[in-house]
Amino acid sequence: MRGRPVQCGAHRGQPRGENRVLEMSSTVPKSSNIFWHDCPVGKTDRQNLLKQKGCVVWITGLSGSGKSTLACTLGRELHTRGKLAYVLDGDNLRHGLNKDLGFAAEDRAENIRRVGEVAKLFADAGLVCIASFISPYRRDRESCRALLSDGSFIEVFLNMSLELCEARDPKGLYKLARAGKIKGFTGIDDPYEAPLNCEIEIKEVDGVCPSPSDMAAQVIAYLEDKGFLHE
Numbered sequence: 001m002r003g004r005p006v007q008c009g010a011h012r013g014q015p016r017g018e019n020r021v022l023e024m025s026s027t028v029p030k031s032s033n034i035f036w037h038d039c040p041v042g043k044t045d046r047q048n049l050l051k052q053k054g055c056v057v058w059i060t061g062l063s064g065s066g067k068s069t070l071a072c073t074l075g076r077e078l079h080t081r082g083k084l085a086y087v088l089d090g091d092n093l094r095h096g097l098n099k100d101l102g103f104a105a106e107d108r109a110e111n112i113r114r115v116g117e118v119a120k121l122f123a124d125a126g127l128v129c130i131a132s133f134i135s136p137y138r139r140d141r142e143s144c145r146a147l148l149s150d151g152s153f154i155e156v157f158l159n160m161s162l163e164l165c166e167a168r169d170p171k172g173l174y175k176l177a178r179a180g181k182i183k184g185f186t187g188i189d190d191p192y193e194a195p196l197n198c199e200i201e202i203k204e205v206d207g208v209c210p211s212p213s214d215m216a217a218q219v220i221a222y223l224e225d226k227g228f229l230h231e
């Protein structure tokens, strides 16, 4: 859902003859008397330099579904092809930018809101931004999608069963959650809302998950097809 337009009456700090309408897709700023500054080098210039188009590949799924694995494999594959990508990973961002947030629904929403804004900046810089977050709430993911225009938000759903994720349990978190030692763990006693209209769905076939390189190849094929890997 697009947010409400904000009237912005100045350019580079100088008042303009007519107001410019900026589209704000998230919350309305708390601060007043703020002005948008345009720079002479724009997104198109950066994309031409990089010979690629900026976008956000948003990977969502349960803990243990393979989000970080896909993010890293995809990042490496793009790097090998000479494409600039950057991975934003849930666990990593919770060590810094989002270290003040927990796992209550409102904290997860704020986590995803911040990441959506950061991912938008990376896409504007011309990079393939790979965001790897459980992002369990549809509404939060849709808010991030609304920040990006023209199909440049690509939602990848790692549709792996809870059984598979729990059997993997690389960090032992499902075991702790089952034992009641972690409360509000996604898939156990906290919700995960599967995407309804994602661009890419990766799932098990006969209980077997595609290999990391096959998953990455599926995303690369999409990016190629939609022209993100060219000027």
Ligand SMILES: Nc1ncnc2c1ncn2[C@@H]1O[C@H](COP(=O)(O)OS(=O)(=O)O)[C@@H](OP(=O)(O)O)[C@H]1O
Pocket (backbone or CB within 6 Å): 062, 063, 064, 067, 068, 089, 090, 091, 094, 103, 107, 108, 109, 111, 112, 132, 133, 134, 135, 136, 171, 173, 182, 183, 184, 185, 186, 190
């Ligand atoms: N309660 C609870 N629920 C889910 N996950 C938990 C929880 N507590 C800690 N962890 C660890 O946090 C990682 C998920 O962080 P995210 O930022 O991706 O979560 S969210 O998008 O805000 O829901 C997640 O990483 P992944 O396993 O890589 O998904 C876990 O390692």
Ligand SMILES: Nc1ncnc2c1ncn2[C@@H]1O[C@H](COP(=O)(O)OP(=O)(O)O)[C@@H](O)[C@H]1O
Pocket (backbone or CB within 6 Å): 061, 062, 063, 064, 065, 066, 067, 068, 069, 070, 168, 170, 209, 210, 211, 212, 215
């Ligand atoms: N496609 C895959 N095939 C087999 N094992 C995988 C695959 N993707 C991930 N794994 C393994 O599953 C576990 C969880 O993967 P991870 O990427 O950490 O998931 P998430 O980031 O969603 O929590 C890891 O031990 C990883 O090596």
